[in-house]
Amino acid sequence: MTALPAVLSPALAPREAIVDALYRCVNGLDSKDQTLFESAFTNDATFDLNGNVMEGLPAISTCIYDMIAKMDTTHFVTNVRVHIESETKASVTATALAQHYHGGQGLEPDAANFLAGSxxxxxxxxxxxxxxxxxxxxxxxxxxxxxxxxxxxxx
Incomplete structure (x- = not known):
């Protein structure tokens, strides 16, 4: 199964388009689509994972995408709130559940797994x-x- 393209048709309303950045990130991880994952970030983005800060898209891809995309995962994002500051600037908060298994083991009944709430x-x-x-x-x-x-x- 392949992920949908980064730019959807018809165009999304501003609030939906902002939330879609979150969805592109987690869908890119779950579908192992690095292009979709990377479309969620600017080249100079920062990613703070529990105090471990990655700077720049190459570091984010190496530390997050490369580690998670090799696994069997599902990420659920909910309780999303969006604050539109201007036509080109916004902020968002959300709650997520993420299930992680070793790659290829997600359907094994007794496989090691980790469920996290973030x-x-x-x-x-x-x-x-x-x-x-x-x-x-x-x-x-x-x-x-x-x-x-x-x-x-x-x-």
């Missing part, structure tokens, strides 16, 4: 040079709880 905060800008896509300039993720085997992240 809070997301993001600052976004509208990138007119890329089809008007909203992109995160900063993403902060705080994992509130987790259950299961954290070892699934080790490989």
């Amino acid at each position: 809070l997301y905060w993001g600052d976004l800008v509208k990138d007119e040079s890329d089809g008007g896509l909203w992109k995160c300039t900063s993403w902060r993720m705080k994992t509130s709880w987790g259950i299961g085997d954290r070892g699934v992240f080790a490989n």
Whole structure:
């Protein structure tokens, strides 16, 4: 199964387009589509994962995409709130659940897995040079709880 393209048709309303940046990120991870994942971020974005800060899209891709996309995952984003500051600047908060398994083991009944609940905060800008896509300039993720085997992240 392939992910939908970054730019959807017809064009999304501003609030939907802002939220779509979150969806592009997590759908890119779950579908193993690096182009879709990267479309959620500016080149100079920062990603704060529980205090571990990555600077720039190459670092974010290496530390987040490369680690998570090799796994069997599903990310659910909900309770999204959007604050539109201007025609080109916004912020967003959300709650997420993410299930993680070693790659190829998601359907095995007794496979090691880790379920996490997290809070997301993001600052976004509208990138007119890329089809008007909203992109995160900063993403902060705080994992509130987790259950299961954290070892699934080790490989």
